[in-house]
Amino acid sequence: MKLRFQITKEKEIRFISHLEYVRTIGRAIRRAKLPAAYSQGFNPHMKYSLASALGVGVVSYAEFVELELAEPVNPLAAAEAFMKALPRGIRVLAVDAVETNAPALMSVAGGAEYRVTIPWTGDIASAVDDFNRAETVMFEKQAPKAKEKVKKIDVKFYISDLSAIKRENETELHFHCRITHNGSMKAVDLLNTLNEQYGLQLPVEKADIERLDLYRVDEMGNRWPMLDSLFEQG
Amino acid sequence: MNKELTIDMLAAVKKPARYTGGEFGSIYKEEAEVRIALAFPDVYEVGMSYLGFKILYHLVNKMDGIAAERAYAPWIDMEQLMRERNVTLTTLETKKALSECDLVGFTLQYELSYTNILNMLDLGGVSVLAAERGEEEPFVVVGGPCVFNPEPLADIFDFAILGEGEEALPEVLSCYQGWKREGRPGGRKGFLHRVVKIPGVYVPSFYDVSYNEDNTIQSVTPNTPDAPATVTKRVVADLNKVDFPTAPVVPFGEIVHDRIMLEMFRGCSRGCRFCHAGMVYRPVRERRPEVLREIAHKQVDNTGYEEISLVSLSTADYSCLGPFLDEMIADFKDRKVSVSLPSLRIDAFSVDVAKKVQAVRKSGLTFAPEAGSQRMRDVINKGVTEEDLLHAVSAAFENGWKKVKLYFMIGLPGETDEDVLAIAQLARKVQWKFKEITGKGGCQVTVSASSFVPKPYTAFQWAPQDTLEEIHRKQGLLIEATRLKNITFQYHDGQTSIMEGVFARGDRRLGKALYLAWQRGQRFDGWADVFDFDRWQQALKDCGLDPDFYSHRQRGEGEVFPWEHLQPAVNRGFLANEYKKAQKEILTPDCRQGNCNGCGVCQRLGVPVMDWGNRSYDASKETNFVSLAEKMAGGDNCSYSIATQRPGLPGKGGSAE
Numbered sequence: 001m002k003l004r005f006q007i008t009k010e011k012e013i014r015f016i017s018h019l020e021y022v023r024t025i026g027r028a029i030r031r032a033k034l035p036a037a038y039s040q041g042f043n044p045h046m047k048y049s050l051a052s053a054l055g056v057g058v059v060s061y062a063e064f065v066e067l068e069l070a071e072p073v074n075p076l077a078a079a080e081a082f083m084k085a086l087p088r089g090i091r092v093l094a095v096d097a098v099e100t101n102a103p104a105l106m107s108v109a110g111g112a113e114y115r116v117t118i119p120w121t122g123d124i125a126s127a128v129d130d131f132n133r134a135e136t137v138m139f140e141k142q143a144p145k146a147k148e149k150v151k152k153i154d155v156k157f158y159i160s161d162l163s164a165i166k167r168e169n170e171t172e173l174h175f176h177c178r179i180t181h182n183g184s185m186k187a188v189d190l191l192n193t194l195n196e197q198y199g200l201q202l203p204v205e206k207a208d209i210e211r212l213d214l215y216r217v218d219e220m221g222n223r224w225p226m227l228d229s230l231f232e233q234g
Numbered sequence: 235m236n237k238e239l240t241i242d243m244l245a246a247v248k249k250p251a252r253y254t255g256g257e258f259g260s261i262y263k264e265e266a267e268v269r270i271a272l273a274f275p276d277v278y279e280v281g282m283s284y285l286g287f288k289i290l291y292h293l294v295n296k297m298d299g300i301a302a303e304r305a306y307a308p309w310i311d312m313e314q315l316m317r318e319r320n321v322t323l324t325t326l327e328t329k330k331a332l333s334e335c336d337l338v339g340f341t342l343q344y345e346l347s348y349t350n351i352l353n354m355l356d357l358g359g360v361s362v363l364a365a366e367r368g369e370e371e372p373f374v375v376v377g378g379p380c381v382f383n384p385e386p387l388a389d390i391f392d393f394a395i396l397g398e399g400e401e402a403l404p405e406v407l408s409c410y411q412g413w414k415r416e417g418r419p420g421g422r423k424g425f426l427h428r429v430v431k432i433p434g435v436y437v438p439s440f441y442d443v444s445y446n447e448d449n450t451i452q453s454v455t456p457n458t459p460d461a462p463a464t465v466t467k468r469v470v471a472d473l474n475k476v477d478f479p480t481a482p483v484v485p486f487g488e489i490v491h492d493r494i495m496l497e498m499f500r501g502c503s504r505g506c507r508f509c510h511a512g513m514v515y516r517p518v519r520e521r522r523p524e525v526l527r528e529i530a531h532k533q534v535d536n537t538g539y540e541e542i543s544l545v546s547l548s549t550a551d552y553s554c555l556g557p558f559l560d561e562m563i564a565d566f567k568d569r570k571v572s573v574s575l576p577s578l579r580i581d582a583f584s585v586d587v588a589k590k591v592q593a594v595r596k597s598g599l600t601f602a603p604e605a606g607s608q609r610m611r612d613v614i615n616k617g618v619t620e621e622d623l624l625h626a627v628s629a630a631f632e633n634g635w636k637k638v639k640l641y642f643m644i645g646l647p648g649e650t651d652e653d654v655l656a657i658a659q660l661a662r663k664v665q666w667k668f669k670e671i672t673g674k675g676g677c678q679v680t681v682s683a684s685s686f687v688p689k690p691y692t693a694f695q696w697a698p699q700d701t702l703e704e705i706h707r708k709q710g711l712l713i714e715a716t717r718l719k720n721i722t723f724q725y726h727d728g729q730t731s732i733m734e735g736v737f738a739r740g741d742r743r744l745g746k747a748l749y750l751a752w753q754r755g756q757r758f759d760g761w762a763d764v765f766d767f768d769r770w771q772q773a774l775k776d777c778g779l780d781p782d783f784y785s786h787r788q789r790g791e792g793e794v795f796p797w798e799h800l801q802p803a804v805n806r807g808f809l810a811n812e813y814k815k816a817q818k819e820i821l822t823p824d825c826r827q828g829n830c831n832g833c834g835v836c837q838r839l840g841v842p843v844m845d846w847g848n849r850s851y852d853a854s855k856e857t858n859f860v861s862l863a864e865k866m867a868g869g870d871n872c873s874y875s876i877a878t879q880r881p882g883l884p885g886k887g888g889s890a891e
Contacts, residue, residue, distance in 0.1 A: 013486065015250035020486040027484060027538030028258070044570055057245050085538070087258035087484075205242035 001072045003034075004105060004227050005082065006094040009060045013089035018053040024087065025050070025065050031085035034078055037068040051105040051226070052179075054211065055186055061093065062112070062214035064226055066105050096227035105226065109179045110217030114187045116173040117208040120201075124164045124171055127198035132161040139193045141185075155193050158185045171202075178217075187211075235359065236321050237329055239312075243319070247311045251486050252278035255304075255326030259483040259536065261291070262327050266301035268411050270294060270337040271325050271358075271372075273305040275350035276760070281306045282483070283491035285545065286341060286378065290399050292479040300407050303327040303335070304483075307350045307757070308357065310764065316357060323357035332358025336410060337373045339403075340391070342380035345737035346730060346759035348387060351376075352752040355390070362749070364392050364439065369421055375406070381436075382467075382514050383690040383797035386737050386744035388438035393426060396434045396800060397467030398500070400476040405432050427460050434468035436800060437461060443742055443796070449783060451741065451794040466801040467514070471841045473500065473521045480532035484539070493541035493574070494533045496526055502547035503826045503843065505833075506604070507615045507693035507816050508646065511547055513809075514691055514802040516835040518826060519844040523558045527565065534571055542566070543574045550579035550587060551826075553845045559590055577602065578626075580618045585629035598637030598678070599630050606656030610646055612819040615693075615812070620660065627664050631671045637678040638664055644708045645686040645700035645731075648817065654708050657681060658715035665720065681716055682724040683709070685731035689738050690797045691804055693812035696789040699735040701782075702728050729767035733759065735785035736774075741796035744784075747777040805834035 009021060016024065026046055029036055038044040051064035079095040086092070131137060136154045143149035162175035173191075177184055191204045216224040244250040263269075272291055274281025281287070287304070294302035303325035308316060316323065322331040332338050338360060340351050352362050355374065361367045364374065373392045376384055381394050395402045406429055413425045420427065430437045440461035444452040456463060470476050478497065485492070501518035502511065530542055542562070546552065562573045573591050578584040580601050588599055603623055605611045611618055627638055642657050661679045668677030685705045688694045700708070705728035716723040737744065751773035758764040774781050789795075791810065798806070808831070815822060825831045826845055836842055 012256040013251075013254065015244045015254050016486040017249075017251065020251055020488075023488075024258070024484075024486050030538035030540070031258075031536065033535075038570060046570075056250065057241060085258075087486075088256045203242070205245055206240065208241060 001069045002098050002100055002102060003067045003069060003073070003075055003078055004096045004098060005065045005067070005079065005092050006227055006229070007063045007065055007086075008089070008091045008093060009054060009058075009063055010089045010091070011059055013087065014057055014059045017056050018050075021054070021063075022050055024090070028082060028085040028087075028090070029067060032078070032081040034067065034082065035069050035071045035073060037070045049104065049106075051109060052214065055188065055209075058187065058209045058211060060211040062211055062226070064105050064109075064214065068100060094227050094229040096229055107181070108216050109214050109226065111179055111215055111223065112177050112184070112211055113213040113215075114173075114175055114177060115210045115212055116187055116191065117210075118171050118173070118191070118202050119169060119206050120171055120203055121166060121169060122171075122200065122202075124166065124194075124200065127194055127200055128162060128164045130198060131194065137193060137197055139185075139189060139196070141189060153185060155185065155190060159190060162190070179214075235331060236319065237324050237331060239316075239321065243312070243315045243321070246315065248309060249278075249487065252306065253308065253312060253326075257483045257485050259481050260304075260327060261295045261302075263295065263301035264328055267299035268337075268407055268414065269301045269303065269328075269330060269335045270339055270407065271303050271305045271330070271332055271335045273332065273338050273340050273351075273354055273358075274307070275340055275343075275347040275354060276307055276758075277309050278306040278485075279487070279489040282485050282489040284341065284343065285495050285497060286399070288479050288482045288495070289477075290339075290403055292482070293400060293477050294403065294407065296477070297404060297407065300411065301328075303330065305332060305338075305354065305358070307354055310758065313353070313357065313757075322359050323354060333360045333371060335372045336414070337375055337407075339375045339377065341378035342376050342384060342387070343378050344760055345380060345386075345734045346765070348737060348748055349752045349757045349759055351387065351390060352749065353757045362752075363389055365389070367392070367422070369418075373410075373422070373425065377403075379511060379514060380738075382800050382802050383738065383740070384436075384438070384800070385443075385742045385796045386740040386748055388742045389745040389749070391438065392422075393429055394436040394438070394800075395468070396436060396465055397802070398470050399468075400470050402432065402434045402468040406435065427458070430460050434465065436465040438742075441799065450790075451796050453794065454796070454799045464799045464801050466803055466838065469500075469517075469839055469841050470519070472844070473497075473519050474525045478521075478529050480529055481536035482533065484537045491543065492539075493543050494530065494537060494539045495545045496530055496533070496542055497521065498526065498544050498546040498549055498552045499844075500546070501843075502551070503824050504548065504551070504617065505615055505812070505822050505824065505831065507613070507812055508604070508643065508686060508689075510689035510692055512692075513804050513833075515547065516802070516804065516833065517839070517841055517843045519841070520553060520846050522846060523554055523561070526558070527561065530562065531565070534566065534569060540570060541572050541574055543576055545576055548579065549575045549577065550581075550584045555587065556583075559587060563590060580622050580626045582625055582629040585626055585633065588630070589633050598639050598680070599627075599635050600639040600641065601626060602641035603660065604641065604643055605646060605649075605653065606642060606658070606660050607653040609819060610649060610653045610656070612821055613648055613816045614646055615816070615822055617821055617824070620663070623660070624663060624667050627667055628671055631668050631677070636668070636676070637680070639680040639682065640664070642681065642683045643686040644683045644712070644725075645705055647686075647688075647694055647697040649708075651708075651711060654711050655715050657683060657712060658718075658721075661716065661721050662718065676720060678720050678722070680722045680724060681712070683712060684726045685728055687731050687735045687738055690795065691802055691809065693809050693816055695739065695795065695809065696791070696793075696813055698788045699732070699785040701786055702732050705731065727762050727765070730759065730762065730765055732781065732785060733765075733767070733770055736781045737784075739795070739797075740784050743777070743779060744774075747773045747779055750776060801838075803835045803838040805832065805838075808833045 037047045047068035075095045075097045079092050083092045139155050141151045158178045165172045187209045191202050194200045272287045291302050305325050355362050376391045377395045426437050440458050442457050446452045499520040501516045503518045661681045665677045688697050709725050
């Protein structure tokens with residue numbers, strides 16, 4: 001039996017790295033005393049994984065952890081115990097139980113929904129219009145370690161359209177981003193694209209990025225929740 | 235006051251989780267009558283690994299109306315951003331600026347972290363110099379091992395607590411609470427006159443220092459009747475009766491010691507003559523095995539950690555280690571929690587222990603012969619022979635280990651080049667032993683040699699430290715001598731050792747140089763990539779101070795030291811005698827196994843050694859020793875009944891001499 005939890009990475013802990021987040025989840029599972037399965041060998045590892053790696057600084061309401069169990073448990077009771085063992089900034093939003101041989105969660109994610117709030121109030125409407133109408137919008141993505149390596153990506157392949165709301169002292173962007181087996185693109189790179197292609201001066205480093213959801217996408221393009229939830233909150 | 239670390243700041247620095255708090259187990263008290271910041275003068279990963287603050291954090295937060303919060307030194311990248319944007323250093327919990335706390339407590343773990351104390355106070359909005367601190371500002375209190383000579387920091391802190399804090403810190407905080415409730419009578423001075431009455435509290439401004447013409451200390455005398463002539467350290471008589479944290483903060487990221495730290499005992503009675511900790515943490519007091527197991531279970535439940543480290547100055551000396559380890563391993567096997575030891579003794583027993591705790595994984599074993607030649611090991615009273623080491627590594631090789639790391643010091647008093655080169659020879663002998671036992675070559679030996687720094691309250695407090703040239707020359711000798719297959723030589727930067735030496739045995743006059751060096755940008759001196767020796771030398775020179783006076787001078791037998799009014803309760807006569815015995819290469823046995831050596835600690839503190847293995851003690855009777863031999867004959871040398879060695883009584887049992 002495998003348990004799948006939808007959990008959060010909220011404001012308080014947005015700056016812990018993915019690795020730190022993964023370790024934190026592992027320790028919480030141990031504190032919750034869930035009957036986790038362990039790998040064989042001299043150095044046994046708990047069999048759990050996260051569905052996707054989130055950038056440091058990004059808030060998320062849709063992180064998914066999958067835990068293989070050594071013995072079956074009541075998923076609702078497990079979720080409750082898990083919740084109590086989590087630090088501030090991580091909550092359990094949903095839980096689901098599947099067969100041990102069910103495909104890994106990561107392989108089913110098809111898209112993510114983002115909200116980005118920027119302390120900036122310039123004119124963004126025309127850039128959004130142009131972006132939404134464009135066939136392709138190319139972005140040169142630099143490899144993180146080798147500066148000279150540049151990969152060209154079509155932003156429109158990942159993000160077909162976006163919307164913007166202007167407030168008194170900030171601008172809020174809203175969009176969906178496609179996830180494929182070969183990867184996805186970072187929300188922050190959309191902002192870099194807007195700056196480069198449309199001459200905006202969004203203060204990218206001050207952007208408050210939130211992943212609102214992660215979902216499956218079927219052949220017809222319909223969106224489905226990642227979990228067939230047995231329990232849901234918030 | 236700007237306190238917010240904004241998204242762009244956190245996104246721009248390395249390891250931003252250092253600055254955001256919120257870890258599981260962290261304690262937030264929004265409302266508190268008294269708030270103390272436990273400030274560690276180094277980065278988060280180092281500070282979070284410090285057991286002392288883990289203990290005090292939980293202890294203080296159990297007090298009504300009193301909150302303890304954590305603060306760490308921001309790394310240079312974050313400091314730069316904070317200064318550019320005028321952001322104040324705050325605690326991790328309720329984000330109080332240090333200046334908003336009632337007290338800021340620093341631990342003095344290491345001399346080269348002193349500039350970070352000045353820097354943190356400044357970043358936290360607190361006046362760096364105690365004399366300039368206003369009525370509304372917090373009190374700066376210090377503790378930790380270097381508190382037995384905090385004189386170079388005398389201009390900075392308001393008061394110090396000597397020794398163990400479990401009892402003393404709550405007394406100090408209650409004293410503060412009372413003073414605050416009464417409307418702060420007498421102002422800052424009023425509080426200092428109150429707090430100084432608590433045993434173990436030292437207020438540097440209550441003492442005047444006079445100097446001889448040769449710059450040595452003439453006297454340190456109280457300038458108020460409230461201050462005692464000497465301040466003696468505090469110790470907890472029975473560790474089983476004080477709180478040990480059962481739900482410590484669990485960090486998100488990897489810290490230096492990222493595991494449960496189970497403190498087995500305090501103190502060490504081996505009496506190595508170079509060792510500061512071995513003198514200032516006396517007497518030995520063990521926790522009872524059943525108490526330790528209970529703490530371990532609670533900590534595993536509350537933290538989710540996968541490893542328990544059995545910590546103390548010399549864990550292999552825990553009197554019941556064998557049976558205790560078996561029980562621990564059995565207790566935690568099914569919960570996938572491993573048990574580890576931070577250090578090993580040089581004997582086959584330790585290899586046996588290592589075998590148990592490491593199960594099948596065969597990473598390297600580490601031993602610390604400390605010196606290469608037998609002569610030097612006798613000088614430092616290490617009490618270990620070459621035979622012991624070869625015996626221990628044989629046991630290790632027979633059990634499948636292929637890697638050995640050996641720790642040494644160079645620059646010990648009276649060291650010759652022959653002694654230095656003996657380090658390399660010993661490493662070779664370890665390799666030969668491997669070949670002899672396994673019939674194969676390829677034994678990896680790592681030789682690590684640090685430069686000896688004489689410390690106060692050790693037998694070598696009188697001894698000159700090697701000069702930088704001498705350290706470099708000796709390092710050069712070893713670099714040459716270890717240029718051998720499968721031997722790796724590691725050594726430390728000699729410049730930091732010199733500065734450590736200056737501050738370890740420094741006096742109040744160094745405060746000016748410390749302040750100047752900090753103003754000129756010194757901080758994180760313990761980090762070799764940041765440390766700037768030339769800037770330090772210049773700062774000392776500009777203050778008219780000669781570093782050689784502090785580090786390279788042979789001190790006179792009768793010289794008054796700047797730290798003698800601060801007492802870890804080790805007799806000066808004992809240390810002087812140990813220094814003489816060192817020069818004659820005479821060993822002093824461990825007092826746990828034989829006669830009292832007269833260090834004076836048990837008697838002066840009125841606290842006996844507590845050792846659960848060797849002797850049994852019936853609390854209903856004043857003294858009823860059962861000798862070690864008798865216990866052994868009874869086949870019960872590890873009864874878990876109370877066993878104490880009463881000071882001043884003739885000891886029985888074996889002697890190491």
